[in-house]
Amino acid sequence: xxxxxxxxxxxxxxxxxxxxxxxxxxxxxxxxxxxxxxxxxxxxxxxxxxxxxxxxxxxxxxxxxxxxxxxxxxxxxxxxxxxxxxxxxxxxxxxxxxxxxxxxxxxxxxxxxxxxxxxxxxxxxxxxxxxxxxxxxxxxxxxxxxxxxxxxxxxxxxxxxxxxxxxxxxxxxxxxxxxxxxxxx
Numbered sequence: 283x284x285x286x287x288x289x290x291x292x293x294x295x296x297x298x299x300x301x302x303x304x305x306x307x308x309x310x311x312x313x314x315x316x317x318x319x320x321x322x323x324x325x326x327x328x329x330x331x332x333x334x335x336x337x338x339x340x341x342x343x344x345x346x347x348x349x350x351x352x353x354x355x356x357x358x359x360x361x362x363x364x365x366x367x368x369x370x371x372x373x374x375x376x377x378x379x380x381x382x383x384x385x386x387x388x389x390x391x392x393x394x395x396x397x398x399x400x401x402x403x404x405x406x407x408x409x410x411x412x413x414x415x416x417x418x419x420x421x422x423x424x425x426x427x428x429x430x431x432x433x434x435x436x437x438x439x440x441x442x443x444x445x446x447x448x449x450x451x452x453x454x455x456x457x458x459x460x461x462x463x464x465x466x467x
Contacts, residue, residue, distance in 0.1 A: 315454025319447045323370075326443030330363055333436035340430075353420070353430050359437055362412035366441045369405030370448040372398055378456050406445050413437040 337355035380395035417434035 312454050315450055319451035319454060322443050322447035322450060326440045326447060327363075329436045329443070330440040333433045334359075336429075337433055351430070352426055353424070353433070355433050358420075359416060359433065362409040362416060362437060363440050363444070364409075365405050365412065366409030366444040369402045369407075369409060370444055370451075372402030372405060373448050374451055374455070376402070406441075406448065410438075410441045410445060413441045 334355045337351075337353075340351040340354065376395050376399055380391055381399060413434075417431075417438050421431045421434035
């Protein structure tokens with residue numbers, strides 16, 4: 283099947299063009315972003331709390347009731363999520379105008395704001411790296427059944443959703459609202 287010459291573009295990579303999603307939410311763009319970030323935050327914490335509750339109520343297998351469950355969610359499993367949560371809080375508490383190096387104010391304030399932004403992203407990256415390493419070392423390498431490896435996958439998904447929530451909230455807070463007026467010519 284060939285394309286008609288009128289629709290052919292030699293710069294195109296894919297045979298089928300990617301649709302243009304024209305997502306123009308108008309004046310509600312900021313509000314939708316904030317609610318989406320909150321939903322991602324709630325989903326992240328719900329996923330990990332589900333794994334922690336399942337771990338607390340894990341029962342031995344029915345065929346051999348004397349064998350206890352091989353693994354539980356412990357404090358070590360909570361640490362990556364706490365690091366990602368701290369990173370998210372640090373990132374979203376920074377004033378966005380300080381990072382842009384505007385003409386007013388102290389130049390050391392810009393440097394400090396960027397330093398705290400880096401520390402926040404470092405906390406989030408450390409939380410994600412910790413959750414992936416915990417998944418591999420504690421759950422995958424020990425070859426536990428799938429019901430127990432879910433604890434590690436829930437930990438990783440919590441950290442990924444917290445990172446996405448922080449990014450969506452950052453973008454939503456950086457967007458102009460309908461009440462912000464730009465007086466530049």
